[in-house]
Amino acid sequence: MDYTSVIYAVLSMGGIGLFFAIMLALADKKLKVEEDPRVAQIEELLPGANCGACGLPGCAACADAMVKGDVLATACPVCSEESQHSIAKLLGVEVEKGERNVAVVLCQGGHSNVVQRADYEGVATCLGISLVSGGDKACEYGCLGKGDCVEACQFDAIYIGEEGLPIVDREKCTGCGACATVCPRNIIEMHPVSHHVFVLCKNHDKGADARKVCKTACIGCSICVKNDASGGFKIDNFLATVDHEKYGSTMELPTDKCPTNAIVAVGYNDEK
Amino acid sequence: MNLIIIFLSAAIINNYVLVQFLGICPFVGVSKKVGPALSMGMATTFVMTLSASVAWLINHYILSSKTGLGLEFLQIVAFILVIASLVQLVEMFIKKMSKPLYDALGIFLPLITTNCAIMGVALNLVTKEYGFIESVVFGTSAGIGFTIAIVLMAGIREELELADVPKYFKGAPITMIIAGCLALAFMGFAGMI
Structure with a gap:
């Protein structure tokens, strides 16, 4: 049985993968965009289900809009009251309970x-x-x-x-x-x-x-x-x-x- | 002359979306407005060109049995790897260079990864045994063809907002019918080459 093609396959795919991994890692360093750290923090607090219930395309977009002030800290109808409070705290605002x-x-x-x-x-x-x-x-x-x-x-x-x-x-x-x-x-x-x-x-x-x-x-x-x-x-x-x-x-x-x-x-x- | 034929063939006569029915997802998903449709087309063209050239290099020097190591069975896996990494790269690049464009493309930029038209280009250029320059032209023109199709569709759908569409045809059904009509129209080019 000829194992060379197996070895070649593993080596070449591994090589290509490694090459792109290194390239992406470098690009990540080089092309890093300074973001408001709060965006990432808020994204952590959001459910991460990308359900779209807030009307925005995904949780990342929602977190971004919250920091920009486009939507309220309570814009996510899915996340718990606790995380809503933590988000509000991050943004430095109070949670105002609207009428039920x-x-x-x-x-x-x-x-x-x-x-x-x-x-x-x-x-x-x-x-x-x-x-x-x-x-x-x-x-x-x-x-x-x-x-x-x-x-x-x-x-x-x-x-x-x-x-x-x-x-x-x-x-x-x-x-x-x-x-x-x-x-x-x-x-x-x-x-x-x-x-x-x-x-x-x-x-x-x-x-x-x-x-x-x-x-x-x-x-x-x-x-x-x-x-x-x-x-x-x-x-x-x-x-x-x-x-x-x-x-x-x-x-x-x-x-x-x-x-x-x-x-x-x-x-x-x-x-x- | 050969390159012009490749361009016409990939962009219009064998249009990836309307004749070969690849890349339908973004074609329907991002064709509500002309602006985002155009930028989606541009981004796809860019990724297609890049992935076509990288796919050619990888195929020629590593996978091909004539010039490489004879690993043709790895084509699909290798190309998926290439496309996924390139899309990541393009995403980072656009985010750095043009935040508004990044925001406009939104979720559809990562979705280019799963655009089968790009995979189709990479696999086709291998079966057609193109050279490097031909592959790059092939990738670009396939991207231009995709852009033509998606912008045409977006233009029609913008007009359609004002049209009196019967209740049960509103939304997805009429979109499918229009895509069908466009595909029929593009069938008229068949046989030109």
Whole structure:
């Protein structure tokens, strides 16, 4: 057996490897760029998963942006509070806790309120049901109740209640927004925990049509707009919306005359 | 004359992206805007030229059975080593020389390592038995071909932002369709040489 080619192979590959290794080592010395040492330190503290949750391409870019001041020290939503504090310390800033967001389910179309127009038998997910000619409920805007949001929640903060609608545990909710992302109907929105008054409907149909499919639909009658002094309520395409900057954090409803009780103070019970 | 034919062949007629379908990853990944696409093309051209010349040297003096030690079976491993080291070198160089370009290329600069068009150039110049000068021209023109393809694509995609694309064709599907159309257009050059 001829071993020469084996020896040649090992030697030549080893030689090439060594050559490039030395070249790179030299280049590293020669072409070294003086960097802010904090960038490397912060990069150590970041998870290093390059997940992109901060909106930047990778942890190195995030660390760089933190040092430059383009993003906050808390820009990484993945890393622990501890490392966030250490990063803030490195940057010489204080961690300011912004107000916590919680998920709000903007639909009241449970079993007793909404008209059921068909029986659905198939893949038991909201996404699946939403693909089949608009779902089994007559309302084409409302919650489908199959619990994709429950599946998505990592913190057991959302569950399907008796009415077949998801209920958010405002204590447990971390505001990650996973449920809002998976909801095929975009019923779930993230709002600051101090906001309480919401229009729990997303139906943009005309009043009569909306009323036909759900007892608690917003029919766009604008009673709330007329009775609300703050000017926070607005009717947009047959649906009332609240602007909390104007309406504030109060739990008081703008009016008790909402004909369908679509306007509700969310989180009223658990803080009373 | 021979060099001109090599240039035309590598850059246009046998365009690495649109005719041989190599290097599709950066072709789709960095073709959202013309600016970064152009710098990606430049960086790739640079690495291709360098790696083509180094690959020729290594092949000629070490791997080839005629002029070297007869280690052809190590081609792929050796070329991977060459390309990976060169990309590292280029990355350090660009970081030192032009920080804005480094930032613009971002994650795609290290990704040149895994650009199979570069590997394709290195392997092709061996099978075509080019000389050193021919190899360098081959590498450069393959890089220019890559740049042409990626810039064309980026230009079309910039225009596409304003177009009324049907809902289900938005994003990746329409990109694939356009890449297909471009490839069809480049098929028109086939047989010129």
